[in-house]
Amino acid sequence: MSWIAPGDDRQALMNQLPGIGDRFEGLYAALWHLPQVPAATLELCRLRLAQLHRSEGDWLLEEVRVPAEQRSQLRQWPDSPHFDAPERACLALTEVHAIDAGAITDDHADAVKHHFGEVGLVALLQALGVFDGMIRLGLVWGLADSPGQSR
């Protein structure tokens, strides 16, 4: 049970704020169907954010299936052969975004644009903002072990 309102998972809490919670969930859901960046690449970024935030529940969540080798080697992605160049560009930007968006360099952005274009960079940054928000909400609400049970 969360301390903030009655409810055991993110969906149950979002449902208590109709008009806002459902629209926030709608934006999150739309990210998995973007034509600009593959959903599996976005899932790797979401999982990396879960690792960086130490959110076990978000790490255990599976929005999109990714190869088992990628999951198991995500912390070591710079040295792993299981990540291709577009995924590496996105993961590099994800890690800096998680710490300080102001520290993202032109090189980080150019690497993503090289593979996905300007529209892909914007889509990725929007996705990272929403993923980071969902993870932080689960942690602040006290849902770290079960943020997305109902999905």
Place this chain on the structure above:
Amino acid sequence: MAGAARVRAPDSSTGNVIRDSALGIVPQTLAHYLPLNAAIWDDGPLNAAEIEIARLRNAQQVGCVLCKAVRYDIAIEAGLHEDKVQMIGGEFELSALTPREKLIIAFTDQYLNNPGVPALQLRRQLQAEFTPQELLHLSLVVAYFNGFSRCAVALGGMPDEMPRTEISVPR
């Protein structure tokens, strides 16, 4: 010195600051951002002045020059005048802000700087001052504006300073 923008904004001038920004080049998300942005201001139990306090505190913490310069007209109408805006900075606990306004800042800082369940004392203060729906609204206000301001900063091209700019909620 400010760097160059990393993405070109669309060639539109609709007057909607979201649609005319770089966010406008992703139609699949724009269709969700616009109604969500309006709902954040219109559909929750917190008033516009309270939303603006959380938004501006986030803007300071993220270092978004654009977000810090903006003032929403409905927040001013709801009583958030410039003298109060100036109290949202680092020494807010010693300011003349109300206990409720200080708790909005404390919750925002918790979300931004130490995402996790707040300490018992802060939790009790929040629960005594706000309804569950108000706390959920505050949570989503901070989450929404934090994602938005991080995106704005990451897209580059932000000037070093901007004048205070009053705008209406883009709809």
